[in-house]
Structures are given as structure tokens and as C-alpha cells.
Amino acid sequence: MxxxxxxxxxxxxxxxxxxxxxxxxxxxxxxxxxxxxxxxxxxxxxxxxxxxxxxxxERRAALLNESRLEALRRVQESAAPAGPTVEQIIEAFLRPLELTQENADPGWRHYLALIAYVNNSTYWGKRMMSKLFDDLVHEFIDALRQALPQASDRDLYWCYHNLSGALTLTFAQTERIDTLSNGQCRSSDFQAAYDHMIPFVAAGFRRVCEPGE
Amino acid sequence: MxxxxxxxxxxxxxxxxxxxxxxxxxxxxxxxxxxxxxxxxxxxxxxxxxxxxxxxxERRAALLNESRLEALRRVQESAAPAGPTVEQIIEAFLRPLELTQENADPGWRHYLALIAYVNNSTYWGKRMMSKLFDDLVHEFIDALRQALPQASDRDLYWCYHNLSGALTLTFAQTERIDTLSNGQCRSSDFQAAYDHMIPFVAAGFRRVCEPGE
DNA sequence: GGCGGTTTTCAACAAGCGTTGAAACACAGT
DNA sequence: ACTGTGTTTCAACGCTTGTTGAAAACCGCC
Incomplete structure (x- = not known):
């Protein structure tokens, strides 16, 4: 262990x-x-x-990227040729990190909190995020662009910003939501967080990036 | 100045x-x-x-809270008795901080980045967030509960978590989205961030908290 | 069982840290 | 002009920091 x-x-x-x-x-x-x-x-x-x-x-970055990319390729193949839905893409972006049991490998939990620290900081973010994660993010944004063909790049990127923010705060595991909700939500419960984040974010992408009715 | x-x-x-x-x-x-x-x-x-x-x-916390609460009361009065829409509530939560000109008071920009730092950190968040911001957040969640009468508290709080994450990353002004989008989005442009965040988040709340079809 | 290379500790360095007590300054009221 | 009070600086303190060079311990190999 x-x-x-x-x-x-x-x-x-x-x-x-x-x-x-x-x-x-x-x-x-x-x-x-x-x-x-x-x-x-x-x-x-x-x-x-x-x-x-x-x-x-850098220790865990490659593994994280591989696991996410593999999840993306999987839904892309299973949904060919129509291409995966927004929900499937978001799910591929989030689920590989689920750490299903709540007591799973504390090393990974610490690492995700470290990503949150770096990604939320101008100083550290500029030095460390792009080199390790930009390629993967662009893969996912390309997939989203295909699933939302009417979207402008600008809208896509702003939506990704919202997704990234929600995910970053989840990674941080601050227990703030635990306090606010009086224990009804626990920030250590990644599965619950993702269960709510996937439909939330997917609906946001559709609303911003699909033609209004 | x-x-x-x-x-x-x-x-x-x-x-x-x-x-x-x-x-x-x-x-x-x-x-x-x-x-x-x-x-x-x-x-x-x-x-x-x-x-x-x-x-x-603490210096700017009270002013921030007052400005947000006033915005909430305003939409509550203008939309009585039906109550404001989700979009109106989210807007009241975000817009008071818009700093409309991009070069507006750098002190406030720094302060928002400081909030991001504190809110994203377990260590500092536990010490500093609840005391100053919990009351206000509960006001907004109460308003959202009224606008989404079928929502469970748990769903509401998880949705607020997503909102809070997106907003926190915006406050941080990391310029990461600038890099990713090759300059098409600028994280210093709060107005553009909120223009995209409001419909994004409102759609997320509705999808998670309203009865499915 | 001594040898060579890697790993680990020991002891110490200069630099920078937060903090403090006393001295200097500013300046109002008399 | 003097005094008193609130500001500001000066100079230094004890301590911790990151870093380093040399010594010690470990370990497979001949």
C-alpha cells in the first residue's frame, strides 16, 4: 500500500x-x-x-491523460459514425478519475487536489498546466465541436472554462459543500459529484452552443 | 486612484x-x-x-455581500409574486462583480483572485469562507429552491457546487482559457465570462433540478 | 571479506524570515 | 515653544529555511 x-x-x-x-x-x-x-x-x-x-x-500526469484519452476513444468507436453525444464526451473526461471507493488510493486524491491548486493559480498554472494537459484538452474540445456543429469556438471554450472550474473545485475537495449542505453532500464523494456534474455541464453546453428555439 | x-x-x-x-x-x-x-x-x-x-x-467582504444581496432583492421585488427565474437569480449572484470596464479597479480584481485562492484551498477555505459568505449563499439557494420547487436539497447543493467552481475559476483570472483558445477568450473579460456562465449554469440547474421529460 | 557505487545521514552554512523595543518623526492643542 | 499622541523608521533578535560537502551505511559482486 x-x-x-x-x-x-x-x-x-x-x-x-x-x-x-x-x-x-x-x-x-x-x-x-x-x-x-x-x-x-x-x-x-x-x-x-x-x-x-x-x-x-508530472509523476501521474501521463497516466491520467492516457486513461482519459482511452475513455474518449472508446465512446468514439462505440458511437461511430455519428459520433458520441455531449454527455458521453463529458463522461469520458470525468469518469476515469472516479476513485470509486471513497477510500481509494489517497495518493490520487492528493494529486487531484494538487492539480486544483496549480490550475487555480496564475503563477503556477502558467508554468505547469499547458505543457502537460493542453493536447488532451484539445482532443476533447475537438470531440465536443463535432457533437455541437453549430457552436462557435469562442462559445465552446467558454463552456469548457465552466466545466474546468466545476471540475477543479471538485478536485480540491475543500469540504465547503459539506458545510453548506449540512452534510447532505460530501466533497469526498467523487461519484456523486460526477453524477450531478455530467448532466449539469452537458445541459450547459447544449444551451450555449446549440441553436436557440 | x-x-x-x-x-x-x-x-x-x-x-x-x-x-x-x-x-x-x-x-x-x-x-x-x-x-x-x-x-x-x-x-x-x-x-x-x-x-x-x-x-x-475581510475588508471587501461586506461590500460584496451587500451588493449581491441588493441585486437579489431587486429581482425578487420586480418578479413578485411569482418569484424570479433561475437566470435572474444567477445573474444577481454574478453581475454585481462585473467590473465593467476591463481596466476597472485593480484592487477588486486582486480581491476576487484572493477569494479564488481561499475558496479552492481546504486549509484556508475552512478558516475563512463560511464565516463571511455562508449566510449570503443560503439566501441565494433559498431563492433557487423557490424557483425550482421540485428540486431536492442535495441536487440544489451539488448544482451550486458547479456554479461555485465555474465562478471561482473565473475569479482566479489564470489566463488559462486565453492560452487554450489561442486568444479568442480572455479571462480578464468578466462580462464575456458571465454572458456565457449565466445561461450555462441556469440550464444545468434546470436539467438536474427539474422533472425529466 | 574487501571493493565500488549507490543511497542515506550528519553537521553546518549563509540568507531570509517574522517579530520586537526603542528611537525618530509629525503634528495637533495649548 | 512645549507637550502628548499617534505614526513611522531603525536596528537587531532568534529562528527556520534551502542547500551543500563530507562522512557513514548499505549492498551486490568478485
């Missing part, structure tokens, strides 16, 4: 702490302490602190 | 820097330097660093 090599334990601890407190809110000594290693070991394996941060952020 | 008292200049600089780099990413010396004052002055006026952060966050 827990990583065995000290190098991986450093990555895991850094992932959890960076996600909770941000890059500057965490010290190498905290990371090393939580990983049960000496502070100099982080330097030996990763060099500077910023390089450790990059290593954490 | 620029604040005249040194106390206010400290608040303005802190607001801008905290919004860009987060609480731990900014030093009191940077804040003092940007404000053109000695570092000890921040301590004289606000005490500890965390108290300065709180002062920045």
Missing part, C-alpha cells in the same frame, strides 16, 4: 503536503519528516525544491 | 501579492517594499502576518 522506496515516500509526502498547503507552505523538512528520511535526501534524489514539485506534478 | 494612507497602501499591496502567490509565498518585506513603507509598519497596524491576511480578506 504505502510506497517502499524512500524516493517514492518523499514523492508521496510531498504530494500530500503540497496539495494541502501549496508550494511555499511546505518545507523540505516537513516532507522529509513525514517520509521518515533525512532532509538532505530530497536534494540527493531531486535537486532543488522546485524540481521536486515538478516531479510530483 | 492609489490609496493615500500608508495603512491602506499596505492592505493594497498585501491584497495583490497574496492573491498572486498565496499566503506563504509572500513575505512582509515584499509587501512593505511594494507599499513603500518599512517592514515594521505592517506589524504596527495589523499585528501578526496572519492578522494582516484576515484584514485583507
Amino acid at each position: 504505502t510506497a517502499t522506496s524512500k524516493r517514492d515516500r518523499i514523492l508521496d509526502s510531498a504530494e500530500a503536503l503540497f496539495a494541502e498547503r501549496g508550494y511555499d507552505g511546505v518545507t523540505l523538512r516537513q516532507i522529509a519528516s513525514q517520509a521518515g528520511v533525512d532532509v538532505a535526501l530530497a536534494n540527493y534524489h531531486f535537486g532543488k525544491k522546485i524540481a521536486l514539485f515538478n516531479a510530483v506534478f | 492609489t490609496a493615500t494612507s500608508k495603512r491602506d497602501r499596505i492592505l493594497d499591496s498585501a491584497e495583490a501579492l497574496f492573491a498572486e502567490r498565496g499566503y506563504d509565498g509572500v513575505t512582509l518585506r515584499q509587501i512593505a517594499s511594494q507599499a513603500g513603507v518599512d517592514v515594521a509598519l505592517a506589524n504596527y497596524h495589523f499585528g501578526k502576518k496572519i492578522a494582516l491576511f484576515n484584514a485583507v480578506f
Whole structure:
């Protein structure tokens, strides 16, 4: 369950702490302490602190992209030649990350919170998001453009912005919705979040990007 | 235009820097330097660093809440007794913050980015969001409940979560959508963001919270 | 069982941090 | 001109930070 090599334990601890407190809110000594290693070991394996941060952020990115892209290809094949519906595309974008059991791999939960931290920050977002995620996002927007042939690019991108915002806040797992709803919703429950987000977002895309009646 | 008292200049600089780099990413010396004052002055006026952060966050909260609540009351009165539509309620939630000219008061732009930072963080969100914003949010959810009488509370809150996420990412002004859309959308253009967000979100609420056909 | 290379710790560095007490300044009221 | 009060600066404190070079421990291999 827990990583065995000290190098991986450093990555895991850094992932959890960076996600909770941000890059500057965490010290190498905290990371090393939580990983049960000496502070100099982080330097030996990763060099500077910023390089450790990059290593954490890049570690799971490829896997995440593959899993999403595979889900997209699957609905594209199953729906050929008409092409998948908006709902199917959104679902392919969200579901691969479901972590179905609520106690699933905490590493991934921390990683998603870290994505939220980066994506919501001008400073970090500019440095780290585009390189790793732009290609995949454009794949999904292309698919949406096909499903919504009358949509302008501008409308499509603004709709994607709304989707990205809702997803980012879900990734952040802030428990704010838990407080607001007095416990009726739990931000740790990704499945419930996606169950509501998919029809919500799909309806939004249709309303903005399909010809009015 | 620029604040005249040194106390206010400290608040303005802190607001801008905290919004860009987060609480731990900014030093009191940077804040003092940007404000053109000695570092000890921040301590004289606000005490500890965390108290300065709180002062920045609370400074504009009441005004923001009043402006939103007033907008809600206005549509409630103009639409009585039937009650306002979902679109009208969402509009009242968003528009007060439009900052219509794109170069409008940079202080408010920084403040909105700071809200995004706090709302997207578990650590800061738990400490700062509920106390200042829960009452207002519940006012809006009550209004939405009336406009969507068949909705369950759970559905309403999950929909609000989606709205809040889209709005939070807009507040963050990360310029990510600028990059993705190759300049066709600009995240500094709040008016365009809201023009697309209002129908998008309203359609989402209706789809999730109104009886299916 | 000693050797070579990798991994890990130890001990320490200079730099920068938040914070503070006392001194200097500004300036109103008398 | 003097005093008193609220501002602002100065200079320094103790502490933590990221980083580093050298020493120690580990481990497969001859």
C-alpha cells in the first residue's frame, strides 16, 4: 500500500503536503519528516525544491491523460459514425478519475487536489498546466465541436472554462459543500459529484452552443 | 486612484501579492517594499502576518455581500409574486462583480483572485469562507429552491457546487482559457465570462433540478 | 571479506524570515 | 515653544529555511 522506496515516500509526502498547503507552505523538512528520511535526501534524489514539485506534478500526469484519452476513444468507436453525444464526451473526461471507493488510493486524491491548486493559480498554472494537459484538452474540445456543429469556438471554450472550474473545485475537495449542505453532500464523494456534474455541464453546453428555439 | 494612507497602501499591496502567490509565498518585506513603507509598519497596524491576511480578506467582504444581496432583492421585488427565474437569480449572484470596464479597479480584481485562492484551498477555505459568505449563499439557494420547487436539497447543493467552481475559476483570472483558445477568450473579460456562465449554469440547474421529460 | 557505487545521514552554512523595543518623526492643542 | 499622541523608521533578535560537502551505511559482486 504505502510506497517502499524512500524516493517514492518523499514523492508521496510531498504530494500530500503540497496539495494541502501549496508550494511555499511546505518545507523540505516537513516532507522529509513525514517520509521518515533525512532532509538532505530530497536534494540527493531531486535537486532543488522546485524540481521536486515538478516531479510530483508530472509523476501521474501521463497516466491520467492516457486513461482519459482511452475513455474518449472508446465512446468514439462505440458511437461511430455519428459520433458520441455531449454527455458521453463529458463522461469520458470525468469518469476515469472516479476513485470509486471513497477510500481509494489517497495518493490520487492528493494529486487531484494538487492539480486544483496549480490550475487555480496564475503563477503556477502558467508554468505547469499547458505543457502537460493542453493536447488532451484539445482532443476533447475537438470531440465536443463535432457533437455541437453549430457552436462557435469562442462559445465552446467558454463552456469548457465552466466545466474546468466545476471540475477543479471538485478536485480540491475543500469540504465547503459539506458545510453548506449540512452534510447532505460530501466533497469526498467523487461519484456523486460526477453524477450531478455530467448532466449539469452537458445541459450547459447544449444551451450555449446549440441553436436557440 | 492609489490609496493615500500608508495603512491602506499596505492592505493594497498585501491584497495583490497574496492573491498572486498565496499566503506563504509572500513575505512582509515584499509587501512593505511594494507599499513603500518599512517592514515594521505592517506589524504596527495589523499585528501578526496572519492578522494582516484576515484584514485583507475581510475588508471587501461586506461590500460584496451587500451588493449581491441588493441585486437579489431587486429581482425578487420586480418578479413578485411569482418569484424570479433561475437566470435572474444567477445573474444577481454574478453581475454585481462585473467590473465593467476591463481596466476597472485593480484592487477588486486582486480581491476576487484572493477569494479564488481561499475558496479552492481546504486549509484556508475552512478558516475563512463560511464565516463571511455562508449566510449570503443560503439566501441565494433559498431563492433557487423557490424557483425550482421540485428540486431536492442535495441536487440544489451539488448544482451550486458547479456554479461555485465555474465562478471561482473565473475569479482566479489564470489566463488559462486565453492560452487554450489561442486568444479568442480572455479571462480578464468578466462580462464575456458571465454572458456565457449565466445561461450555462441556469440550464444545468434546470436539467438536474427539474422533472425529466 | 574487501571493493565500488549507490543511497542515506550528519553537521553546518549563509540568507531570509517574522517579530520586537526603542528611537525618530509629525503634528495637533495649548 | 512645549507637550502628548499617534505614526513611522531603525536596528537587531532568534529562528527556520534551502542547500551543500563530507562522512557513514548499505549492498551486490568478485
